[in-house]
Amino acid sequence: MGSVLAAGYSGSAWIDWSWVNDHTTEILTRLREHVVLAGLALLYGLIIAVPLAVLASRKRRLLAPILSVTGVLYTIPSLAAFAFLLPFTGLSRETALIPLTAYSLLILVRNVVTGLDAVPPEVVEAARGMGYSGTRQLLRIELPLAVPTIIAGVRIAAVTLIGLVPVAALIGQGGLGAMMLDGFQRSFRTPITVAGVLVIALAVVVDAALLALQRLATPWTWRARSIA
């Protein structure tokens, strides 16, 4: 180990800026892979979780079983979840995407249900009185009012996924985790430090962006009163 390091870079420094300067393309590629993997998992998670949550909030007795199943999925460690699928889907992107999607479900389902539950009954009644049908009422009244809680869940899910994706590098799925493993195999700290800092930075930026999106989408939550 260590000897594989190209000449001129410091393996023992926490960060060697000359390596960073020389490898911006590689760093950006890994960052993009990371965003794509976490983003797809979040997208699939939403596609599954929103209908599931609407169903659970309509048919109450389904809520407990849905939360139990998604809770068990959430509890399974990511490396184990990847390993479960390996015999069936091999070292493919699906092997990483399926468990990552599954992790987001508990958080998303619970927040969508909480959000729908918090819609004031008099608002629902007013909508019904105005002749809103079930679907229109859901799409025009209930879901929009639940947006702050839903986005709170999306923020948690997004940040959690960004933190989980590095493990997918152990099954060859790239992302910033691959940079960490690469640095480790060469006893070279810089790629590990850079990748670690970028994971945190990505989480902070995505979290802030989603918060901004929530405020734009639901001006009534902050325009009337000033809410911190």
Added chain:
Amino acid sequence: MSFLGDVFDWFANGDHWTGNEGIPHLVLQHLGISAISLVVAVLVALPIGLVLGHARKGGFVAVNVSNVGRALPSLAILLLAVLTFGIKDPPEVFRSVGIGSIPTFIALVALAIPPILTNTYVGIADVDPDLRDAASGMGMNGRQQLWRVELPVALPLIMAGIRTSAIAVIATATLAAYVGWGGLGRYIIDGLAVQDNAKVFAGALLVALLAIAVELALGALQRVLVSPGLRVDAGPAGEITTPPRPARA
């Protein structure tokens, strides 16, 4: 069918139940380092959360630590810790309390602190002001309020934080095998290296069962500790699902 047969044969093989690579030994290693890391994290995070929460100071920091903490790249911390401290066996004092690998211990403690810290802070700081008024009206001083009113009321949320941390710690202890230490990740990492799918699958099954067992045990502990009047089920993710409340007038 033959694949599941292979997995069954793997479990039926007596060699996998004895010695340093056996299931009992690896389960104990896994649980040992997870338990000591969680205990140390509680000892660090709980007092800070209690003090800050009671004073209702530093909330911005505590809540943001939690959000970023979810994305804490424990793999990076583990790998950097290995490059810094090496992988040789730690002194006997450490091993006797379950710390078989210093880098793993460091990564696990760092990972476990944020959820406990935030949930403790939020739990204590968000105690209904009326309750606090009533407590001071009854003549309790700050310390008594914290121990007799705020802590019991915040306990469901604090326990939820500890459960979140415990699950994350069990999951991440699996990675210790990648840096040459033990725990149940051994079977997954070794199986991956030699493309032995039955071994990988068996390892995954053991890790998953261990995580679920720990989650159920902590859930049971929470039911014992929390006052019956205050029960809410925060569930394994343990997060605060509602958006932050508006600041009180």
